[in-house]
Amino acid sequence: MDEQETPGTTGPTSSLGLLRWIGWAQRKAAEEWVRARDLSHEQGFVLGYLVQNPGSIQRDIAQVSRTSAASVSSLLQGLERRGLIERRTEAGDERSKRVHATPEGAELVAGFGDAMAAADETILAPLDQAERATLHALLTKITADLPQPTRS
Numbered sequence: 001m002d003e004q005e006t007p008g009t010t011g012p013t014s015s016l017g018l019l020r021w022i023g024w025a026q027r028k029a030a031e032e033w034v035r036a037r038d039l040s041h042e043q044g045f046v047l048g049y050l051v052q053n054p055g056s057i058q059r060d061i062a063q064v065s066r067t068s069a070a071s072v073s074s075l076l077q078g079l080e081r082r083g084l085i086e087r088r089t090e091a092g093d094e095r096s097k098r099v100h101a102t103p104e105g106a107e108l109v110a111g112f113g114d115a116m117a118a119a120d121e122t123i124l125a126p127l128d129q130a131e132r133a134t135l136h137a138l139l140t141k142i143t144a145d146l147p148q149p150t151r152s
Contacts, residue, residue, distance in 0.1 A: 022123055029119035030112075037108050042067070042075055044109060047084060051106045055088075055098040084108060 012021055034044035046061055053060075062072040076099060079085040084105030087097040101109075124132055 025123055026116070026119060029122075030116060033112060033115045039108070043079060044112070046072070046075060047079060047101055047105050047109050048112060050085060050099055050101040051109060054100050057096065057098060061099065079105065 012018060030044075031041060034041055037044070039047065042065065046065060049061065049064060050056060058069060058072055058076065061076070062069045065072065067075075076085060076087070080087065083102055085099055085101055087099050090096045090098060124135075127135065
């Protein structure tokens with residue numbers, strides 16, 4: 001059983017349970033950073049995606065965020081009302097709208113990568129450089145034959 005708990009401890013004791021605990025700590029740091037900017041996880045994700053992929057169409061956003069077109073439409077309306085994104089029509093194709101983060105939207109999510117690097121540093125703080133190298137080598141070995149994660 002992978003999610004074993006030892007009486008009197010505060011978390012899982014199996015190796016994979018400990019890895020999930022680390023993942024939880026990373027997610028918690030990300031959620032707190034996004035929430036401090038008055039964004040939902042989904043809004044933060046989409047805004048970050050648009051900064052990286054300006055001019056995306058709604059269908060692409062739905063696909064990458066693994067949600068429905070209707071949900072994306074509602075999410076984009078909320079971001080648009082706050083002035084964080086704008087939709088622009090393509091010349092010659094008035095039906096197709098491209099979505100762009102506004103400068104205010106891009107500024108709001110700027111620094112997310114640095115914040116996550118700081119969270120990772122906090123998580124790895126108990127390890128010295130040699131231990132970090134060993135951990136990296138072991139995780140690389142474990143993941144070598146696993147399927148690569150995808151967003152599509």
